[in-house]
Amino acid sequence: MTLVKVRDLVVRAGGRVISSVPVLDVEPGRCVAIVGESGSGKTTALMATLGLLDTAEVTGEIGVCGVDVATASPRRLREMRGARAALVMQSPRAALTPTMRLGTLMRRALARHGVTGREAARRAEDAVAAVLLDPALLARYPHEVSGGQAQRFAIALAIALGAEVILADEPTSALDVTVQAEVVGVLRRLRDERGLALLLVSHDLALVSSVADHVLVMRDGAVVESGPAAEVFARPRDPYTRELIAAVPELPEATP
Amino acid sequence: MARYLARRLGQAALVVAGVIALTFVVTRLVPGDPAVAYAGPKASPAELAAARARFGLDDSVPAQLLAYVRDLLSGDWGTSLHTRRPVALDLATAFPASLELVGAALLAAVVIGVPVGGLAARHRGRGPDLGVRVCSVLAVSVPVFWLALAVQTVFASNLGWFPVAGEYDNALDATSPLHVYTNITVVDAAITGNWPMLTSTLSHLVLPALVVAAYPAGLIAQMTRAALIEEAGHDHARMARALGFGETAVLTRFALRPALNPVLSLIALVFAYSVVNGFLVEAVFNWPGLGRYAADSIRSLDTPAIAGVTLLVALLYVLANLVVDLFQGVIDPRARAR
Amino acid sequence: MTTLALRRTPLRRLGDLARADVLAAVGLVVLVLIVLAALLAPWIAPYPDDGGAATHPAEALLPPGGDHWFGTDQVGRDVLSRVLFGARTSLFIAAAVLVVAAVAGVALGVVAGYAGGWARDVIMRITDVFLAFPALLLSLALAVVLQPSVTTVVVAIAVTWWPWYARLTASVAASVGRRGYIDAARCLGVPAPLIIVRHVLPNSLTPVLVQLSLDGGGVILTAAALSYLGLGAHEPTAEWGLMVEQGQTLFTTDWWVVTFPGLAILVTAFAFNVLGEGLRASLDPHRRPR
Numbered sequence: 009m010t011l012v013k014v015r016d017l018v019v020r021a022g023g024r025v026i027s028s029v030p031v032l033d034v035e036p037g038r039c040v041a042i043v044g045e046s047g048s049g050k051t052t053a054l055m056a057t058l059g060l061l062d063t064a065e066v067t068g069e070i071g072v073c074g075v076d077v078a079t080a081s082p083r084r085l086r087e088m089r090g091a092r093a094a095l096v097m098q099s100p101r102a103a104l105t106p107t108m109r110l111g112t113l114m115r116r117a118l119a120r121h122g123v124t125g126r127e128a129a130r131r132a133e134d135a136v137a138a139v140l141l142d143p144a145l146l147a148r149y150p151h152e153v154s155g156g157q158a159q160r161f162a163i164a165l166a167i168a169l170g171a172e173v174i175l176a177d178e179p180t181s182a183l184d185v186t187v188q189a190e191v192v193g194v195l196r197r198l199r200d201e202r203g204l205a206l207l208l209v210s211h212d213l214a215l216v217s218s219v220a221d222h223v224l225v226m227r228d229g230a231v232v233e234s235g236p237a238a239e240v241f242a243r244p245r246d247p248y249t250r251e252l253i254a255a256v257p258e259l260p261e262a263t264p
Numbered sequence: 265m266a267r268y269l270a271r272r273l274g275q276a277a278l279v280v281a282g283v284i285a286l287t288f289v290v291t292r293l294v295p296g297d298p299a300v301a302y303a304g305p306k307a308s309p310a311e312l313a314a315a316r317a318r319f320g321l322d323d324s325v326p327a328q329l330l331a332y333v334r335d336l337l338s339g340d341w342g343t344s345l346h347t348r349r350p351v352a353l354d355l356a357t358a359f360p361a362s363l364e365l366v367g368a369a370l371l372a373a374v375v376i377g378v379p380v381g382g383l384a385a386r387h388r389g390r391g392p393d394l395g396v397r398v399c400s401v402l403a404v405s406v407p408v409f410w411l412a413l414a415v416q417t418v419f420a421s422n423l424g425w426f427p428v429a430g431e432y433d434n435a436l437d438a439t440s441p442l443h444v445y446t447n448i449t450v451v452d453a454a455i456t457g458n459w460p461m462l463t464s465t466l467s468h469l470v471l472p473a474l475v476v477a478a479y480p481a482g483l484i485a486q487m488t489r490a491a492l493i494e495e496a497g498h499d500h501a502r503m504a505r506a507l508g509f510g511e512t513a514v515l516t517r518f519a520l521r522p523a524l525n526p527v528l529s530l531i532a533l534v535f536a537y538s539v540v541n542g543f544l545v546e547a548v549f550n551w552p553g554l555g556r557y558a559a560d561s562i563r564s565l566d567t568p569a570i571a572g573v574t575l576l577v578a579l580l581y582v583l584a585n586l587v588v589d590l591f592q593g594v595i596d597p598r599a600r601a602r
Numbered sequence: 603m604t605t606l607a608l609r610r611t612p613l614r615r616l617g618d619l620a621r622a623d624v625l626a627a628v629g630l631v632v633l634v635l636i637v638l639a640a641l642l643a644p645w646i647a648p649y650p651d652d653g654g655a656a657t658h659p660a661e662a663l664l665p666p667g668g669d670h671w672f673g674t675d676q677v678g679r680d681v682l683s684r685v686l687f688g689a690r691t692s693l694f695i696a697a698a699v700l701v702v703a704a705v706a707g708v709a710l711g712v713v714a715g716y717a718g719g720w721a722r723d724v725i726m727r728i729t730d731v732f733l734a735f736p737a738l739l740l741s742l743a744l745a746v747v748l749q750p751s752v753t754t755v756v757v758a759i760a761v762t763w764w765p766w767y768a769r770l771t772a773s774v775a776a777s778v779g780r781r782g783y784i785d786a787a788r789c790l791g792v793p794a795p796l797i798i799v800r801h802v803l804p805n806s807l808t809p810v811l812v813q814l815s816l817d818g819g820g821v822i823l824t825a826a827a828l829s830y831l832g833l834g835a836h837e838p839t840a841e842w843g844l845m846v847e848q849g850q851t852l853f854t855t856d857w858w859v860v861t862f863p864g865l866a867i868l869v870t871a872f873a874f875n876v877l878g879e880g881l882r883a884s885l886d887p888h889r890r891p892r
Contacts, residue, residue, distance in 0.1 A: 102499040120508050121508060169507070279731055282727065286732070287743075290743050407830075407846070410867065413846070413850050416853075536734075540736040559831070562832075567747065581735070
């Protein structure tokens with residue numbers, strides 16, 4: 009089953025098209041990346057996919073885990089968010105409520121989706137272990153953990169809730185280089201071991217080339233190129249894509 | 265934390281020093297001779313001289329200021345000209361009643377203001393939001409003494425739902441006399457299990473407390489709305505939505521606690537203001553607090569008493585600000601780290 | 603060119619505001635009406651003499667009706683006429699207080715913000731001290747030691763109100779002073795007063811305007827409270843707070859004597875507040891709703 013299926017998505021704000029994606033499919037266990045510079049509309053497309061843009065006008069067909077985002081009831085949307093498709097944001101610590109311990113957030117999120125008691129504890133433990141996080145961190149507040157830890161915790165939330173696809177918005181750009189590798193490693197391992205799908209938004213081509221199976225290149229709100237990652241990086245057709253790739257001094261080989 | 269505390273205390277001490285100096289200046293602006301006011305117009309020169317010596321009016325101004333500060337620190341806040349008792353003692357009996365009134369009012373203001381502000385934030389830009397906005401601006405625009413008169417006339421005099429004036433039914437002094445511990449009648453009645461007194465005081469408290477609550481409730485509603493809307497736009501609120509929480513849950517379970525921070529600071533700012541607003545309400549409802557004491561002092565041009573009231577309220581303001589700054593650490597763990 | 607644009611912007615913004623914020627527009631209209639009522643009171647009041655010391659014992663305490671829309675007070679004066687004349691007193695107090703407070707506060711604030719250093723520290727600590735007193739309290743203490751009169755009210759309230767303007771202007775002046783082109787101007791030898799007049803004051807204009815509008819309501823309420831306590835205007839001056847005080851024992855029997863002056867205070871303060879809030883929302887870029 010296709011986890012994320014987007015057709016003819018157009019997002020307008022004040023009458024102007026700020027983001028449009030004609031075709032986007034994310035299959036289980038695959039990683040699709042949207043690349044482009046900031047302002048190219050890639051984050052907007054991501055948020056529209058979860059139905060989380062309330063100020064802009066969204067048209068087109070968006071299916072996430074079998075839920076039609078455009079027509080589904082608010083209730084069905086809420087049941088889908090988190091539990092089936094999870095979000096990982098750019099600034100990991102800002103994405104966590106400052107007055108809430110990580111464990112409390114985990115517990116509340118699980119309870120929101122009907123998981124409580126011993127089952128909740130078991131899932132939390134498993135998820136925290138899966139992202140190689142020290143369980144003691146659950147007793148801390150967001151400002152007491154590092155950016156990398158916070159980001160891995162956000163991923164742990166997705167795991168605990170049983171998400172099938174993670175929508176990650178620049179998940180590493182706010183992190184140090186070594187920590188970036190850590191987070192990428194966790195994401196890649198989850199994909200390989202648990203078949204988790206990933207919709208990745210990033211301007212970091214090195215990151216994208218190392219994890220993505222499929223790449224969409226966006227510029228000024230439109231997709232200028234789309235294709236298998238290896239092909240796009242080896243033989244970019246669009247001049248803008250060539251420019252982007254040329255701007256990165258050396259793209260590391262994708263590690264198996 | 266310790267350095268933050270020290271700096272904060274230093275600032276507060278500086279403001280207190282300035283407040284004392286300013287109060288001193290105001291008391292020296294009095295036209296006429298306080299000695300005459302104290303000794304009376306028919307006093308003999310000897311009596312006048314004694315009064316002058318007593319108030320230290322023959323000393324130089326810096327010496328007077330020094331003496332003033334020394335006396336304040338040793339608990340001597342001067343002698344009231346109209347009650348002829350130490351001002352500190354007068355304040356100690358009048359203030360608890362005011363605290364009772366303002367405390368009840370602020371409690372009511374929070375209980376009303378926060379949910380109402382939340383309602384406006386939940387439905388921002390729509391009907392309830394506009395309604396809350398109109399009501400909250402009305403609440404901060406209404407002259408409190410007029411509101412007190414209107415509420416008293418309608419709900420006490422005409423409808424008879426609540427007592428017209430006073431702190432409790434005076435007949436209870438004979439039947440259920442109160443053991444005084446804190447001078448706050450509600451508290452004393454509660455801890456001594458004096459139920460007739462407690463219910464009487466509470467019913468007397470309702471109208472004046474609600475009138476005093478109008479202004480802070482309006483401000484708190486506006487502030488809560490603004491703070492909630494701001495928090496709801498932050499990343500962590502978007503994350504909560506992405507975790508499947510609905511808008512109401514995002515506001516109440518995620519945005520509310522961080523949003524309470526500015527609301528708390530507001531309560532400190534509005535506390536001293538409410539004490540003074542309470543003066544006017546106390547006058548209408550004949551509540552035996554600072555306001556009535558201040559009103560009597562004003563009528564008799566009782567400078568030491570007025571200076572005492574002024575100083576007390578200013579000190580309360582400084583203290584309330586300090587407490588809230590420190591208390592914020594409890595609400596917001598980020599402040600603790602600072 | 604620049605100055606022209608600066609002068610026109612607030613006006614043009616006022617037009618945008620009326621469209622965007624109905625409530626603020628209502629406030630503006632009401633305020634204009636109140637100002638007109640105050641200016642034209644001698645001509646539009648049905649009984650202009652009743653704004654002063656006239657008495658008509660035979661017509662005392664008539665309920666609202668055809669001849670007296672708001673009824674008459676305890677000495678037979680037309681309440682509507684007195685409410686209209688009261689607008690003069692209240693608006694005069696508000697205008698005088700705000701002008702004095704804003705001029706003094708802006709001057710000190712500019713010095714504090716632009717000069718920085720110890721001058722800033724001293725001025726800001728002094729404002730801290732003044733801000734520790736609720737406005738009504740310090741005005742009350744001052745009004746007691748001075749003689750009760752309208753002038754006393756103006757002085758007493760202005761003394762408590764200037765620190766807000768000092769703080770506001772100091773922060774604007776400090777932020778303007780840090781801008782690159784100001785540094786450049788200073789290096790080129792442009793004298794400080796010129797920099798202040800050309801750059802700091804125009805930048806302070808908008809926040810000060812907003813603050814003035816927001817404070818109008820507070821000043822009116824404080825002045826009314828002082829008069830109510832007998833520390834402000836006195837007979838036969840028509841003043842809303844004083845009218846409430848004079849009629850307060852009549853509320854149960856002759857409600858109109860107290861109700862209309864009180865409503866006048868409420869409506870005026872409300873108009874100032876909604877206008878000020880609307881101005882702040884539309885003029886202050888930091889607070890514009892996203």
